[in-house]
Amino acid sequence: MKKMYAIFCKLEETLVKACVCAVALLVFLSAVFRTFKHPINWAVDLSLLLFAWAVFLGADMALRNTDLVKVDMIVNWMPAKARKILQLVWNLLIMAFLAMVVWYGVHLALDNTKRLFQTLGISYSWATFSVPIGSAFMLVTMILKTVALWKRE
Numbered sequence: 001m002k003k004m005y006a007i008f009c010k011l012e013e014t015l016v017k018a019c020v021c022a023v024a025l026l027v028f029l030s031a032v033f034r035t036f037k038h039p040i041n042w043a044v045d046l047s048l049l050l051f052a053w054a055v056f057l058g059a060d061m062a063l064r065n066t067d068l069v070k071v072d073m074i075v076n077w078m079p080a081k082a083r084k085i086l087q088l089v090w091n092l093l094i095m096a097f098l099a100m101v102v103w104y105g106v107h108l109a110l111d112n113t114k115r116l117f118q119t120l121g122i123s124y125s126w127a128t129f130s131v132p133i134g135s136a137f138m139l140v141t142m143i144l145k146t147v148a149l150w151k152r153e
Contacts (some may be wrong), residue, residue: 042119056134091146098139105132109135
C-alpha cells in the first residue's frame with residue numbers, strides 16, 4: 001500500500017509540474033501571438049483549466065511535504081502531550097473542513113456541467129472538479145498525518 005501511495009505521489013507531482021509548465025508556456029505564447037495580431041484564443045481557457053488543477057493538486061503536495069505556515073510560539077510553551085492533543089484537534093478540524101469542501105465541491109462541479117469554456121467547447125465542470133478531487137486528496141493526506149501523529153509517542 002505504501003508503494004502504491006508513493007507512486008501516486010510521484011504521479012501527482014509530475015502532473016502538477018506539467019500543468020504549471022504548460023500554463024506558463026500557453027500564457028507566454030498567447031502574449032507573443034497577440035503581439036503579432038494572431039491571438040490564440042483557446043490558450044486562456046486551457047490555462048485556466050490547467051491552473052485550477054495545478055492549484056488543488058499542488059495544495060495536496062504542499063500539505064504532504066511540509067507543515068505549511070504556522071505560528072507555534074505559544075504552542076512551544078505547552079507540554080508535549082498538550083501539543084499532541086492540540087495538533088490532533090487541529091487535524092480533525094481540517095479534515096472536517098476538507099470533507100465539507102469535497103461534498104459541496106461535487107455539487108458545484110455538477111452544477112457547472114452545462115456551462116462551457118468558450119473556446120474549448122468542454123464543460124466548465126472539468127475545472128471545478130479540481131476542487132473536490134484535490135480536497136479529497138488533501139483529506140487522505142491529513143488522515144495519514146493524523147494516524148502518524150497518533151502513533152507517535
